[in-house]
Amino acid sequence: NAGVTQTPKFQVLKTGQSMTLQCAQDMNHNSMYWYRQDPGMGLRLIYYSASEGTTDKGEVPNGYNVSRLNKREFSLRLESAAPSQTSVYFCASSEKIQGAPPTHFGDGTRLSIL
Amino acid sequence: DQQVKQNSPSLSVQEGRISILNCDYTNSMFDYFLWYKKYPAEGPTFLISISSIKDKNEDGRFTVFLNKSAKHLSLHIVPSQPGDSAVYFCAATSYRGDDKIIFGKGTRLHILP
Numbered sequence: 001n002a003g004v005t006q007t008p009k010f011q012v013l014k015t016g017q018s019m020t021l022q023c024a025q026d027m028n029h030n031s032m033y034w035y036r037q038d039p040g041m042g043l044r045l046i047y048y049s050a051s052e053g054t055t056d057k058g059e060v061p062n063g064y065n066v067s068r069l070n071k072r073e074f075s076l077r078l079e080s081a082a083p084s085q086t087s088v089y090f091c092a093s094s095e096k097i098q099g100a101p102p103t104h105f106g107d108g109t110r111l112s113i114l
Numbered sequence: 115d116q117q118v119k120q121n122s123p124s125l126s127v128q129e130g131r132i133s134i135l136n137c138d139y140t141n142s143m144f145d146y147f148l149w150y151k152k153y154p155a156e157g158p159t160f161l162i163s164i165s166s167i168k169d170k171n172e173d174g175r176f177t178v179f180l181n182k183s184a185k186h187l188s189l190h191i192v193p194s195q196p197g198d199s200a201v202y203f204c205a206a207t208s209y210r211g212d213d214k215i216i217f218g219k220g221t222r223l224h225i226l227p
Contacts, residue, residue: 042217108156
């Protein structure tokens, strides 16, 4: 059982380049999330998807787009990368079941924008 | 506007003593609270949670206390062990509302030998 899988693990981009971060979960969860973690800022929610076919903005959505391709996959796209988007990106999935750990995280994608 | 606040960026505790990590929230819609532990170069892992219908939840060495009137929760670790050194994130969500899970900035816990 792989849980939440993110690809790639590392990436370096030049300013203005585009890129899609991939995320897949095998736990049949309805909800999926993209967070970014920056030093001193904790985990900030970029976008989330409560179910297949729906997406909503989180705390810091500017500069990003998302696509919930199916129940398993939730991708994050940077159309024109900027140095301010240098960060560690985490994908997560959850299910609102009482008593169960509601959120499982991937190991992160470390993205550097030069 | 920070909805989940962890005001202590770091905390050092002697091994064997109690570690107390604090968290405050502002959104009255939050009714489910979680603590996550994070090691460097790994994703956060779930530690313990509490529903707003309770004021305490215990799991082994970890206990979370919730004070709804003060909009405050705390995580107690007793006794503290070297493997507990990590960053701890407090998070909150609403089962009645949308699916957002909002995190605090984290507290780095150092367990001293």
